[in-house]
Amino acid sequence: xxxxxxxxxxxxxxxxxxxxxxxxxxxxxxxxxxxxxxxxxxxxxxxxxxxxxxxxxxxxxxxxxxxxxxxxxxxxxxxxxxxxxxxxxxxxxxxxxxxxxxxxxxxxxxxxxxxxxxxxxxxxxxxxxxxxxxxxxxxxxxxxxxxxxxxxxxxxxxxxxxxxxxxxxxxxxxxxxxxxxxxxxxxxxxxxxxxxxxxxxxxxxxxxxxxxxxxxxxxxxxxxxxxxxxxxxxxxxxxxxxxxxxxxxxxxxxxxxxxxxxxxxxxxxxxxxxxxxxxxx
Amino acid sequence: xxxxxxxxxxxxxxxxxxxxxxxxxxxxxxxxxxxxxxxxxxxxxxxxxxxxxxxxxxxxxxxxxxxxxxxxxxxxxxxxxxxxxxxxxxxxxxxxxxxxxxxxxxxxxxxxxxxxxxxxxxxxxxxxxxxxxxxxxxxxxxxxxxxxxxxxxxxxxxxxxxxxxxxxxxxxxxxxxxxxxxxxxxxxxxxxxxxxxxxxxxxxxxxxxxxxxxxxxxxxxxxxxxxxxxxxxxxxxxxxxxxxxxxxxxxxxxxxxxxxxxxxx
Numbered sequence: 001x002x003x004x005x006x007x008x009x010x011x012x013x014x015x016x017x018x019x020x021x022x023x024x025x026x027x028x029x030x031x032x033x034x035x036x037x038x039x040x041x042x043x044x045x046x047x048x049x050x051x052x053x054x055x056x057x058x059x060x061x062x063x064x065x066x067x068x069x070x071x072x073x074x075x076x077x078x079x080x081x082x083x084x085x086x087x088x089x090x091x092x093x094x095x096x097x098x099x100x101x102x103x104x105x106x107x108x109x110x111x112x113x114x115x116x117x118x119x120x121x122x123x124x125x126x127x128x129x130x131x132x133x134x135x136x137x138x139x140x141x142x143x144x145x146x147x148x149x150x151x152x153x154x155x156x157x158x159x160x161x162x163x164x165x166x167x168x169x170x171x172x173x174x175x176x177x178x179x180x181x182x183x184x185x186x187x188x189x190x191x192x193x194x195x196x197x198x199x200x201x202x203x204x205x206x207x208x209x210x211x212x213x214x215x216x217x218x219x220x221x222x223x224x225x226x227x228x229x230x231x232x233x234x235x236x237x238x239x240x241x242x243x244x245x246x247x248x249x250x251x252x253x254x255x256x257x258x259x260x261x262x263x264x265x266x267x268x269x270x271x272x273x274x275x276x277x278x279x280x281x
Numbered sequence: 282x283x284x285x286x287x288x289x290x291x292x293x294x295x296x297x298x299x300x301x302x303x304x305x306x307x308x309x310x311x312x313x314x315x316x317x318x319x320x321x322x323x324x325x326x327x328x329x330x331x332x333x334x335x336x337x338x339x340x341x342x343x344x345x346x347x348x349x350x351x352x353x354x355x356x357x358x359x360x361x362x363x364x365x366x367x368x369x370x371x372x373x374x375x376x377x378x379x380x381x382x383x384x385x386x387x388x389x390x391x392x393x394x395x396x397x398x399x400x401x402x403x404x405x406x407x408x409x410x411x412x413x414x415x416x417x418x419x420x421x422x423x424x425x426x427x428x429x430x431x432x433x434x435x436x437x438x439x440x441x442x443x444x445x446x447x448x449x450x451x452x453x454x455x456x457x458x459x460x461x462x463x464x465x466x467x468x469x470x471x472x473x474x475x476x477x478x479x480x481x482x483x484x485x486x487x488x489x490x491x492x493x494x495x496x497x498x499x500x501x502x503x504x505x506x507x508x509x510x511x512x513x514x515x516x517x518x519x520x521x522x523x524x525x526x527x528x529x530x531x532x533x534x535x536x537x538x539x540x541x542x543x544x545x546x
């Protein structure tokens with residue numbers, strides 16, 4: 001059975017009429033890396049909140065359907081029980097930093113302290129997590145002295161250190177430099193291979209195509225389409241609905257319109273684009 | 282109105298040296314993007330332009346004003362600054378009040394305030410949303426309100442801190458139209474960005490920072506073509522520039538049209 005089961009999920013925030021999510025059905029296998037794409041307001045963050053239990057435990061409002069992970073229903077768990085298995089990073093890292101700690105090291109240790117992990121183990125796990133996201137040199141800095149992208153890495157690390165079974169990331173690389181963003185995708189890919197289930201809302205389609213197992217495209221609170229990254233990201237349906245895709249895909253689409261691109265499929269990566277455009281030269 | 286930065290040094294209270302001797306002249310009407318790795322000093326540099334930060338060493342001139350000699354409130358008449366997170370910036374009960382606040386605060390007469398607000402609202406496609414509370418808008422549109430409220434101040438220089446972060450394709454295109462219009466009006470536009478494709482398609486000059494110093498400064502095409510140097514500051518050339526290089530094109534291409542034209546040759 002799938003590790004995550006979202007069944008007939010419809011949800012509206014308090015005092016709103018239009019549901020933010022409508023009739024979402026989604027199954028995710030253990031160790032799968034699923035990317036959520038869609039325009040702003042399509043429901044990506046809300047779906048992240050629902051998977052992480054913040055909907056409905058923190059954001060009230062009207063919920064139908066259910067979210068199940070690791071055989072448990074979110075509606076029948078408390079938020080603190082749920083978050084032992086499920087970790088969420090917020091879109092804005094500033095919302096996540098505790099404000100209670102003076103250094104990055106302490107900030108990352110905070111969650112483990114809260115659940116009573118022994119001191120020696122905390123030290124080891126924090127060191128491991130700092131190495132995983134390559135921020136060892138920030139360990140002694142104040143979280144508030146960091147740039148946006150660095151704070152984003154700290155926020156991600158403070159969740160990874162908890163070793164969640166399901167990792168939910170809401171645009172985790174939005175403020176990162178390009179190489180840093182790619183490294184996060186690559187690190188997440190590795191975690192998924194080791195068995196962590198990952199859902200990531202993102203716009204960076206070049207790295208989604210390379211690292212994710214599946215893409216779920218949301219539009220106006222509904223799933224528009226889902227499938228293998230290549231199939232979704234090169235589809236006419238996505239194009240017609242104004243989704244952003246990589247420059248490789250859109251340049252090839254335009255070349256095809258002008259009769260230059262002769263290959264049957266459109267490219268999602270530099271290698272494929274080089275091969276297809278190389279044939280034109 | 283030129284910006285003249287000479288040997289700018291800045292250290293944060295915790296001792297972190299964020300800027301280590303930046304010298305930079307930005308001419309009136311230039312469109313310039315500042316790129317570089319996280320922690321390179323991009324935001325720190327930009328915050329010196331409107332006096333939010335004052336140099337630990339060196340000088341920053343905005344026109345004939347040295348920033349240490351003028352309060353932020355006064356510099357605001359010359360340099361508009363759009364924050365990365367709109368929620369750090371918005372506080373009014375409706376969009377029109379928010380967008381009118383800046384020009385009113387600069388002491389302009391009511392007619393001029395209204396005209397500037399309407400122009401900014403039209404440019405950001407917010408004309409239909411003037412009565413809405415900014416916090417009832419989606420984050421996307423809040424971002425546009427933040428843009429509009431700065432554009433309404435009609436400053437000769439506008440600074441955007443990460444304008445496209447978290448924005449979808451439609452809104453990135455909207456923001457690009459705003460930049461193009463400001464350019465047409467002769468304004469200086471300075472953007473800090475990690476979105477290298479956006480940078481390539483909308484800016485004529487690029488400054489790459491690395492660890493508080495200038496690594497590269499020049500025409501967009503020249504800077505973005507230098508893959509090995511950019512890698513030092515964790516920046517990759519735009520997708521189509523990388524593709525052009527891979528295809529062995531002689532010239533550096535930075536957008537779709539250039540790529541397709543070069544392939545025809």
